[in-house]
Amino acid sequence: MNTPATPSRRHFLAGATGLIVAGLLPKRRAFSRPSEFYQGPLVENTDPAFTPNAYIRIAPSTIPGDSGITLILPNVEMGQGIYTGAVTLIAEELNVDPDQVALEAAPPDDAYVAADMGTQATGGSTSTIFEWTTLRQAGAAARLLLTQAAASRWNCPISDCTTRQGRVLHTPSGDSFAYAELATDAATLPVPKTIPLKPAKDWTLIGRSRHRVDSRAKVEGRPLFGIDIRVPDMKHATVAACPVMGGTPGDMDRDAALRTPGVHAVLTIKNAVCVVADHYWAAKKGLEALAITWNEGPNASIDTHRIYSELHAALAEPKPIIAKSKGDAAAAMTRAASRYEATYQQPLLAHAPMEPINCTIHIRPDSADVWVGTQVPMWARDSVADIADLPKDKVRLHCQYIGGGFGRRLEYEYVTQAAQFAKQVPYPLKIVWSREEDLTLDRFRPAYVDRLRAGLNTQGRIESMEFRVVGPAVVARWEPAGLSPNGFDEDLAAAISITPYTFPASRLDYVRREAPGVVTAWWRGVGGTRGLFVVESFIDELALRAGADPVAYRRELIRDQPRARTVLDLAAEKSGWTTPLPKGHGRGVAVQFLFGSYLGTIIEVDMTEPKEVRITRVTVAVDCGQPVNPDQIRAQIEGGMIFGLGTTLFNEITLSKGRVQENNFNLWRIMRMNEAPPIEIHIVQSTEEPGGIGETGTAAAAPALANAIAAASGHRLRTLPLLPALKGA
């Protein structure tokens, strides 16, 4: 595979000269699947094609009925609908029918590095934000060059040409060329100086609900996911890593494992064991037969209680990192008529995507292939190159559809592990983790303790706010360059440092405490999810103390934020906020600005059964800027909300003697259909730049639900998950 010489697509798309250029880039010989529905032998496209940029390839010779157009999608699809969104953005400017193009997953390549992510990564609800201009420019540049090629053939001014449905039309004569017929000519044309984008009034795709590009393949059960890959001579394997972090395998009965029918090999690495067999079940039986004794190491004494005690103890840290300061918060606190303080605790969380962790990998002496679902394809590839001692360009990583990410596949340690095993055997190895391995060896959303303090005037209005956050800094491990020079992890205060609220004085400080015995990682909603729970719970407490209506109290605090006010008011209105509820019922509110989008959320609960909570209704108003696909915005909020509600009610990873206790769905409870409330979503028409949407509903869930429970029952729950806290209340 050839790698473009350009270090960053931001450079070659928007560099000094402006533009994307045919001819400047080496021809990309993409190796990924010819279409998202086809999964056969890898085909290298050797025909010279028009490749104006990293996102579009138009083959000059076409099969009848084939447009020859392939769109290369820079972000991975894990359910969030980004393939559909990316196709919409490119096709809008390219003027092609989105149903007439083939799709490819982008390979790991510098061309797809999002500057703000530090690597090629899909996460943090950033894809639409980052691609909004890039992908439209890509489509527009290609259209411009194709139009110029046609105008040359017709020897006419460009103004005589228009484009429609993958063809350039000569308006005066009615003649036309398919894009594919112009590909060879277009590939020789010089750089356009500017790329005009369509004005919004000319859009035919953006802003309208479109069906997902992957619906049919998914309802037909096609082999799309990493776990579905089958390559010739592949063997199946499953693994067990030491259940205590840092431990190593000790005694094991290799003979018993090798006597298990279908088992071929037992492989070991420093902290894990792999059994290779004809199929997964044989591998699993072989692993059981090994009866491994683990050398558990120094973490064998860790339990969850210790993690929480260390976080709470750090609240007293005399020298925190001062992350943000406005005015003299301490003086304002002293001057205030009264002060109020509350401490909140949030648990370790697993990701538990439905597709268990897996990786299929073939390491040969001179090259390697990896088929895997990953949110960080370049890092995953580089890791294999490192383990296999191969140059990076000899490792081909094939991005697969992902059966749920939620941040889990921003980690690639399972790819590193797979490479360590695969380099011990000559054949391709498909490694599938058991659900037990997937849950207990996850990298967890950290536990946090937050203490919030408010200085209040005589009417209970805020004069000063102090936030203290205690917990790990995920970014320090994931991308050390992302840590602020003072040691602050900006992400974990996302809902605190950028809030729609205006406080007269405020101070945010941070005490970093890494959790012993676990690795912590990103999780759906990242810092926004954890931060919004504490901020919106605390504001609710202050409103109730002031004897104010929680919506009205918030409205005062967001006076200067019209978009936040709009979603708050709309959610309140649509939910019937002011309509009285029967005894034992209650409504809770949350308002947020996260991932570039504003949400107002009202949750209604029925708590007429003691210590139980039934969520009866959820109303969301959203302003995520210019909608690309309104139906998929709704889908993400619905799904994100249910994801968040289930987690808020049920989920906490606990450790006992260094081992994670919740090891399958019988112990890690997931919200099911009979518990899922009706969710009503109102999208505010907006022409602002698009914001992210995939994590917004998840962030809204916990505070709105906790506030509803407080309204219905009088119980203010400051510890997640809520259900055990409620039972103990």
Next chain:
Amino acid sequence: MLTVRVNNTDYQADVTPDTPLLWVLRDVLGLTGTKFGCGIAECGACTVHLDGKAVRACSLPVGLLNGRPVTTIEGIGNDPLAQAVQKAWMDIDVVQCGYCQPGQIMSAIALLRDNPHPTDTDIDAAMSGNICRCGTYLRIRQAIHNAAGLSA
């Protein structure tokens, strides 16, 4: 060698009788539409039909099949009810990541075969064994209602 009848075809599989049907389908026969989710019949991702009834393939030893016919997501294409369900799923774009959806669809078809016009309560009862981590439940419920209308 065990014989299993899947999607109207008899296959020979060289596995021990305790091997769950799921792994015969996925790893021996290459029918990967049936998904592995938990291995303990808690999530429903592996739902297939045995004699037309929804069962969890991860916990069904293949030695207990005794020639009874198995239908997987790959084998439902000619069934009008299944087509109605798949169309209903596509009409309102139920899927997100899509991993659990073959299992959801197999559960939904089995429900509608027994109960052509289910209420919300009927649907919840039949579908609550199928986890969707993306949280597509509201659309699944709606799609089942729509499919009931389509196939009426």
